[in-house]
Amino acid sequence: MKIKGREVVEGKAHGEILISEEPIGFYGSVDIETGEFIEEGHQLEGKNISGKILVFPKGKGSTVGSYVIYGLAKNGKAPAAIVNEETETIVATGCILGEIPCIDNPDKDIFKVLEDGSEAHLDTNKGFLEV
Amino acid sequence: MHLTKEEEKLLEDDNPAIRKAMKLLTKLGDIYGAEEMVEVSSAQASGVSYKSIGDPGIKFLEEFAEEGGEVSIPTFANPAGMDLEKWREMNISESFAKKQNRIIEAMEKMGITITASCTPYLWSNLPRKNEHIAWAESSAVSFANSVIGAKTNREGGPSALAAAITGRTPKHGLHLEENREPTHIIEVDAELESISGFGALGSWVGREVEDGKPYFKGIKKAGTDELKGLGAAMAASGAVALYFVEDITVDSKDTRGLEKLQFGEEEKEEEYQELNKTENPELVVFGCPHCSINEIRDISNELKDEEMNKELWVCTSKAVKAWADRMGYTEKIEEAGGKVVCDTCNVVCPIEDMRYERTGTNSGKAANYLPGFCEQKVMFSNKEKLIEKVTK
Numbered sequence: 001m002k003i004k005g006r007e008v009v010e011g012k013a014h015g016e017i018l019i020s021e022e023p024i025g026f027y028g029s030v031d032i033e034t035g036e037f038i039e040e041g042h043q044l045e046g047k048n049i050s051g052k053i054l055v056f057p058k059g060k061g062s063t064v065g066s067y068v069i070y071g072l073a074k075n076g077k078a079p080a081a082i083v084n085e086e087t088e089t090i091v092a093t094g095c096i097l098g099e100i101p102c103i104d105n106p107d108k109d110i111f112k113v114l115e116d117g118s119e120a121h122l123d124t125n126k127g128f129l130e131v
Numbered sequence: 132m133h134l135t136k137e138e139e140k141l142l143e144d145d146n147p148a149i150r151k152a153m154k155l156l157t158k159l160g161d162i163y164g165a166e167e168m169v170e171v172s173s174a175q176a177s178g179v180s181y182k183s184i185g186d187p188g189i190k191f192l193e194e195f196a197e198e199g200g201e202v203s204i205p206t207f208a209n210p211a212g213m214d215l216e217k218w219r220e221m222n223i224s225e226s227f228a229k230k231q232n233r234i235i236e237a238m239e240k241m242g243i244t245i246t247a248s249c250t251p252y253l254w255s256n257l258p259r260k261n262e263h264i265a266w267a268e269s270s271a272v273s274f275a276n277s278v279i280g281a282k283t284n285r286e287g288g289p290s291a292l293a294a295a296i297t298g299r300t301p302k303h304g305l306h307l308e309e310n311r312e313p314t315h316i317i318e319v320d321a322e323l324e325s326i327s328g329f330g331a332l333g334s335w336v337g338r339e340v341e342d343g344k345p346y347f348k349g350i351k352k353a354g355t356d357e358l359k360g361l362g363a364a365m366a367a368s369g370a371v372a373l374y375f376v377e378d379i380t381v382d383s384k385d386t387r388g389l390e391k392l393q394f395g396e397e398e399k400e401e402e403y404q405e406l407n408k409t410e411n412p413e414l415v416v417f418g419c420p421h422c423s424i425n426e427i428r429d430i431s432n433e434l435k436d437e438e439m440n441k442e443l444w445v446c447t448s449k450a451v452k453a454w455a456d457r458m459g460y461t462e463k464i465e466e467a468g469g470k471v472v473c474d475t476c477n478v479v480c481p482i483e484d485m486r487y488e489r490t491g492t493n494s495g496k497a498a499n500y501l502p503g504f505c506e507q508k509v510m511f512s513n514k515e516k517l518i519e520k521v522t523k
Contacts, residue, residue, distance in 0.1 A: 008162065032187050063177075063287040064184050071187035074194075089159060093289050096158045097151070097191070 004107040007124040011101030013081035018052040025061025026068040035077035054079035059091035069094025081122045132160045148200030152293035160301030169302035173205045174295035177267035178288030180212035180479035181231040192237040202242040206295040207251045247474035248448035250421045265294035273362030276373040313346035316391045321399040325513040329357045330495025331402040333364025342370040364495025406498040406511035412491035416477040418446030419494035431460040439468035441521040446476040
């Protein structure tokens with residue numbers, strides 16, 4: 001299956017899908033050294049986002065989130081790629097600085113058609129995510 | 132987005148910080164649907180406090196500075212997490228101070244002037260009407276757009292820094308005249324006798340209009356300090372970056388067909404109750420946004436040689452403090468037992484780690500941020516009542 005989207009940050013990535021139906025505010029939610037999701041009560045609590053194709057609706061919260069995404073990339077613990085319904089500026093800035101491939105505006109309902117743990121390949125030049 | 136030849140060269144520049152900055156702006160421009168860049172004449176760097184940006188922020192700023200990041204236009208820093216000189220007197224920990232100083236050093240290395248204040252327009256950086264700028268402090272953005280008539284979006288920390296380095300920002304949003312029209316009419320029928328009255332109004336309107344552009348009718352009088360407080364509150368409870376006050380900031384605007392909201396005495400009282408959660412503050416803080424010299428004079432006059440039994444901070448910039456020192460206002464506040472604190476405020480300093488639980492403020496902005504960012508119970512009131520609390 002292919003999901004088409006808009007390129008926010010170019011690149012190719014391969015990894016397991018990890019889905020959050022809740023928005024993510026990275027500051028205070030993710031351990032920058034390990035990639036572990038630490039926000040209590042969040043759907044992803046206890047999961048590790050490192051190397052995953054992270055699927056969530058959009059970013060939220062503090063603009064410091066951009067620095068967290070960048071820091072994860074510098075520590076080698078960033079997601080392999082990010083797929084959003086709508087990438088707002090906090091996540092976009094983090095992905096641009098951390099050179100993390102990112103697409104948004106998917107042509108399908110990503111929360112219905114994608115499943116946690118399935119292998120996927122993203123190539124923004126081709127403009128799609130392939131599961 | 133269309134880039135000029137010069138801008139395309141910046142994307143290929145030998146300096147990696149310039150390349151990165153230009154790439155960030157180009158990408159953000161594409162996301163916002165900007166057609167081109169606009170040159171900006173000054174920038175304001177936010178995310179200066181260690182409390183706000185943490186270790187990831189230090190890492191980012193130090194690497195940018197290390198790679199040769201240097202500002203190409205006048206750039207001023209927002210408040211830090213402590214008084215940069217008298218932090219020990221504030222009971223800031225050594226470890227916090229060390230990290231805060233690394234942020235300041237990285238910014239200095241890039242050529243950012245360490246004004247450490249949210250009110251540069253009061254004493255060092257006053258843009259002119261229609262000047263394009265890239266500012267990041269939400270209250271200063273609101274003041275620059277609304278009171279001065281300069282043009283800026285609400286930049287984030289990294290995008291403001293990128294604008295400072297390249298001298299450009301994507302031309303979209305409030306840089307375009309067609310996006311600078313009012314969205315709501317606010318009919319004010321209440322006495323706004325003090326800065327806290329304007330703060331209550333701003334806090335209420337920000338929540339109602341979110342990122343709208345309110346047009347106020349019925350405000351008879353408002354000075355610079357009142358407008359500074361009004362805009363700051365709307366940018367905290369909402370995301371207002373441009374507002375209009377009839378006969379004060381604008382002569383008139385076409386407001387036909389806009390949604391009307393009424394703010395009367397009842398709404399004002401309700402907003403005070405909404406923000407006021409205690410009558411017993413341990414600490415009273417003025418200066419959110421940073422106090423002007425007139426506000427400091429008024430506070431020092433109000434003290435009337437009374438002994439204080441609780442703590443009082445008056446937050447301001449280093450520049451304004453110099454005048455307060457010269458005029459004897461600082462001495463009067465200190466003799467009464469208060470402090471004039473520079474470079475920071477009670478929102479961006481680690482007040483929650485300094486044993487405080489209840490803070491008094493006359494600021495609509497601080498009253499919105501203190502419960503969440505600083506775990507404080509807030510007393511929200513006017514200057515006179517707050518000073519009564521620390522002296523009686």
